[in-house]
Amino acid sequence: MQNKVTHKFSTCQWPYGDPQEKDFYFCGAKPLDSKPYCQEHCQVAYIDEKELKRQKDAIKHKKIAA
Numbered sequence: 864m865q866n867k868v869t870h871k872f873s874t875c876q877w878p879y880g881d882p883q884e885k886d887f888y889f890c891g892a893k894p895l896d897s898k899p900y901c902q903e904h905c906q907v908a909y910i911d912e913k914e915l916k917r918q919k920d921a922i923k924h925k926k927i928a929a
């Protein structure tokens with residue numbers, strides 16, 4: 864058994880393009896500490912997460928209202 868290791872990324876893992884396509888690649892910039900993304904993409908990821916949650920909540924509220 865291996866000790867539990869926190870996965871550390873040495874480059875930003877933000878995906879560009881379609882993973883099915885040949886020109887797919889990762890951002891590759893220096894990531895923030897203990898984050899898989901660089902500062903720019905951490906901000907985008909964070910906003911996306913918030914936005915997704917808001918959309919989910921909106922659907923929930925709609926269902927309750929209906």
Ligand SMILES: [Zn+2]
Pocket residue numbers: 875876877890891892900901902903904
């Ligand atoms: Zn990045």
